[in-house]
Amino acid sequence: PEFSTVKVPNPEEGESVLKLSLQLAEKEGARIVIATDPDADRLALAEQQDGKSWKIFSGNELGALFGWWLYTCWKNKGPKMVDIKNVYMLATTVSSKFLQSLATKEGFQFEETLPGFKWIGNRVYQLMQNGKEVLFGFEESIGFMCGTTVIDKDGVSAAVIAAEMAVYLESKELTVAKQLQNIYETYGYHISKTSYFKCLSPSTMQRIFQQLRNYGAENQYPSFCGSYEIVHIRDVTTGYDSSQLNKISLLPVSKSSQMITFTFLNGCVATLRASGTEPKLKYYAELCAAPGQSDTARLREELDKLIDAMVTYFLEPGKNGLIARSV
Numbered sequence: 001p002e003f004s005t006v007k008v009p010n011p012e013e014g015e016s017v018l019k020l021s022l023q024l025a026e027k028e029g030a031r032i033v034i035a036t037d038p039d040a041d042r043l044a045l046a047e048q049q050d051g052k053s054w055k056i057f058s059g060n061e062l063g064a065l066f067g068w069w070l071y072t073c074w075k076n077k078g079p080k081m082v083d084i085k086n087v088y089m090l091a092t093t094v095s096s097k098f099l100q101s102l103a104t105k106e107g108f109q110f111e112e113t114l115p116g117f118k119w120i121g122n123r124v125y126q127l128m129q130n131g132k133e134v135l136f137g138f139e140e141s142i143g144f145m146c147g148t149t150v151i152d153k154d155g156v157s158a159a160v161i162a163a164e165m166a167v168y169l170e171s172k173e174l175t176v177a178k179q180l181q182n183i184y185e186t187y188g189y190h191i192s193k194t195s196y197f198k199c200l201s202p203s204t205m206q207r208i209f210q211q212l213r214n215y216g217a218e219n220q221y222p223s224f225c226g227s228y229e230i231v232h233i234r235d236v237t238t239g240y241d242s243s244q245l246n247k248i249s250l251l252p253v254s255k256s257s258q259m260i261t262f263t264f265l266n267g268c269v270a271t272l273r274a275s276g277t278e279p280k281l282k283y284y285a286e287l288c289a290a291p292g293q294s295d296t297a298r299l300r301e302e303l304d305k306l307i308d309a310m311v312t313y314f315l316e317p318g319k320n321g322l323i324a325r326s327v
Helices: 015-028 059-076 098-106 117-129 155-171 176-187 202-213 296-315
Strands: 032-036 043-048 054-056 087-092 109-113 133-139 143-146 190-198 228-235 259-264 268-274 280-288
Touching: 015 032, 015 043, 015 054, 032 155, 043 155, 043 176, 059 087, 059 098, 059 133, 059 143, 059 155, 059 176, 059 190, 087 098, 087 117, 098 109, 098 176, 109 117, 117 133, 117 143, 143 155, 155 176, 190 296, 202 259, 202 268, 202 296, 268 296, 280 296
Parallel strands: 087 109, 087 133
Antiparallel strands: 032 043, 043 054, 133 143, 190 280, 228 259, 259 268, 268 280
């Protein structure tokens, strides 16, 4: 009732929540809208494109932009007290791998954590105690930690950084959307998609994940999803990771949650995860292209096809009574 102009006061929901803000921006001639949720720990950003439609940036897109901007600011600020090998950025494991691509090219360190900002915050504190400098951390659900003044996701400080970045880009006659394209051209396009199915039966949720752990035979994970070959599997519920020599996950074991990540031969990384707070089975998928591969329509089509295969073969919505997210 305190937020009567929207159905849900959460900028994660996109254009439906920002409708009045976008209308006011058009009336006032503003091209950028910045919004937080009621407790100001998340941040959304929208930009008008060519005086017409609005682009609302995803959490992964904003993570890429903030990562580029904060690294650029660090690089340009003069003599360094910390060697670049001791500079870090972090993201949750279900978020975009763009920061990893950025770190690989520029020479700083990247780490991923389990979902939830408590994991990022705890790791940031450990790194700082060991003399490391942390520039940025984020999660795909529009949570950002810009610097270490606040070791948590913080929409207020992120809003200031977003405004600073937008002013800089304006001075270079660049839009935020154009700069996102520029950094993808430099570091590789990262096309991602996140959604969910409602799963009202806890036993069904459990069964879906157990079937993936016993796919065709006991204690055997799938090697294909339809026609898509799987090259690595990480299951943080059990602590298994096929990419490690000892088959043990580097991420902490989380037996109370269900989460399996599949890395495919075509470069896609997809995670299936049971929400810890809602009856939802979430999926997070991203296709990471090499720099120079800029056919985004083809990349999106490839990602959509893989997601369709994953839904068909791994989730089986009809059989399991899953309810697709309503748009």
